[in-house]
Amino acid sequence: MKPDENTIICRCEDLTLGKLRELIAAGYTTLDEIKRISRAGMGPCQGRTCRALIEREIAVMTGTPIKEQAPAKYRQPSKPVTFSAILGGEPHEKDS
Amino acid sequence: MKKTADAVIIGGGVNGVSIAYNLAKRGLTNVCVLERNYLASGSTGRCGAGVRAQWGTEMNLRMAMASVRMFETMNEELAYDDDIEFNQGGYLLLAYTDAGWEQFRKNVVLQKAHGLSVELLTPEAAQEVVPHLNTEGLLGATFCPTDGHCNPFKVTDAYAKAARRLGVEIYTNTTVTGIAREGDRIKGVETTGGFIATPVVVNAAGGYSQDIAAMVDLDIPTYSERHQILITEPVEQMQRPMVMSFHHNLYCQQTPHGSFLMGLGDPTEKPGRNTEASWQFLQEMAEKITWLLPPLRDIRVVRQWAGLYNMTPDATPILGPVEQVSGFYLAVGFSGHGFMLAPAVGVLLAESILGQETEIPIGPMGLGRFARGELFKEPSVV
Numbered sequence: 001m002k003p004d005e006n007t008i009i010c011r012c013e014d015l016t017l018g019k020l021r022e023l024i025a026a027g028y029t030t031l032d033e034i035k036r037i038s039r040a041g042m043g044p045c046q047g048r049t050c051r052a053l054i055e056r057e058i059a060v061m062t063g064t065p066i067k068e069q070a071p072a073k074y075r076q077p078s079k080p081v082t083f084s085a086i087l088g089g090e091p092h093e094k095d096s
Numbered sequence: 097m098k099k100t101a102d103a104v105i106i107g108g109g110v111n112g113v114s115i116a117y118n119l120a121k122r123g124l125t126n127v128c129v130l131e132r133n134y135l136a137s138g139s140t141g142r143c144g145a146g147v148r149a150q151w152g153t154e155m156n157l158r159m160a161m162a163s164v165r166m167f168e169t170m171n172e173e174l175a176y177d178d179d180i181e182f183n184q185g186g187y188l189l190l191a192y193t194d195a196g197w198e199q200f201r202k203n204v205v206l207q208k209a210h211g212l213s214v215e216l217l218t219p220e221a222a223q224e225v226v227p228h229l230n231t232e233g234l235l236g237a238t239f240c241p242t243d244g245h246c247n248p249f250k251v252t253d254a255y256a257k258a259a260r261r262l263g264v265e266i267y268t269n270t271t272v273t274g275i276a277r278e279g280d281r282i283k284g285v286e287t288t289g290g291f292i293a294t295p296v297v298v299n300a301a302g303g304y305s306q307d308i309a310a311m312v313d314l315d316i317p318t319y320s321e322r323h324q325i326l327i328t329e330p331v332e333q334m335q336r337p338m339v340m341s342f343h344h345n346l347y348c349q350q351t352p353h354g355s356f357l358m359g360l361g362d363p364t365e366k367p368g369r370n371t372e373a374s375w376q377f378l379q380e381m382a383e384k385i386t387w388l389l390p391p392l393r394d395i396r397v398v399r400q401w402a403g404l405y406n407m408t409p410d411a412t413p414i415l416g417p418v419e420q421v422s423g424f425y426l427a428v429g430f431s432g433h434g435f436m437l438a439p440a441v442g443v444l445l446a447e448s449i450l451g452q453e454t455e456i457p458i459g460p461m462g463l464g465r466f467a468r469g470e471l472f473k474e475p476s477v478v
Contacts, residue, residue, distance in 0.1 A: 035136050036249045039353070043400055044329045056466055076373060080329055080396035086382040087393075 010050035012043020029073040107300035109140035113255035120262035128265040136252040138432035142403025148243035159440040166439035176254040185218025185336035187243035214240040282423035300415040305403030305428035318429040319367040324377040330354030373400035404433040410471040415461040
């Protein structure tokens, strides 16, 4: 099946392939810029799905291979975690 | 790349593009903006995205009130094809000490004298504004309903697009390597993309403002400091205003998108350019925010990051020309509130560069105030 313009690229933030192509054509040609203008990759999954798809589309449209693209930063926490879970652990022992 | 320009702006953050737009709007269109990375890649894109007029010094107050008015009509003014997402849910500022409360009372007198709609609230009234607020130890609060939240990427994008339409060139991935002078006058800017001859250079380099000033042998009292932030998953709207406590050194706002955005100031943070996030911040933020706003316990944190405040000794920006170098202008040292002031800063710098009378007199905001000992001492900063 051929992907069409309505194919969802970022499931968390509903970025479609059509919109992604529009952004790349308008000059947002790095993953960092696309993330910031469209929120792609900022949702609960933190770009686990869309990152590679966006990089591939940038490569196709700009001719810059993925390995030559500036990688976007991975930010902690690596998985969504509630405040109560963060506080759930025992306090660190002080040096005696 | 251009060979000559009437003005070169160093820094593609929100202030740089706002200045460029305002120059072009006033007829100076042979202008370019130089950005080492991409637009809003520095402090603008890392900021807390809050917009408030509740300030404690007249200068910050007047610039912030003017900026709020400009945010209100920015989509139309800049003919933006997207939306800057300005949402006025208000700011609730909390006081926990007698000194803090006394300061709030003074601030409100000043703010009302300038026509700001702002109220002093009892803890009970504060809880009506934010029902899930823990009022333990709270002495009182102030609330201004026209404060709010705005999208820094979109505002930068809106100014950049409008500036480009007027003829401004924006060069990203372009680093400034030197500034040429002839006597005490600016002659041009050396970049990784070539030399641009210009009589006017604006330093809008955010966390790197001191390095740009050093290129013209100017020693400015700004320094950079890491500040950390986190954001949660989006949840249903439950908190309209920003909640801010100077006593706890924190702020927390639910964005129009639904996620909670919050940050903490760390008084032990040393000057530097570190922008890595730390687990210590996550722990401390979790402790403080679940005490202050208990229902947030069950919301998930999705991302942490950090950015630089470009600080001045009085937490007030340095704006305008400098005596030492003719043609060199400063828009630096925003001390954590550069985004919310950018609309006014763009107008004021453009007027100053064009030799017009500025809408708000910016003489007192200049670099000379430090030599004269005329500091502002802004009391209301996280």
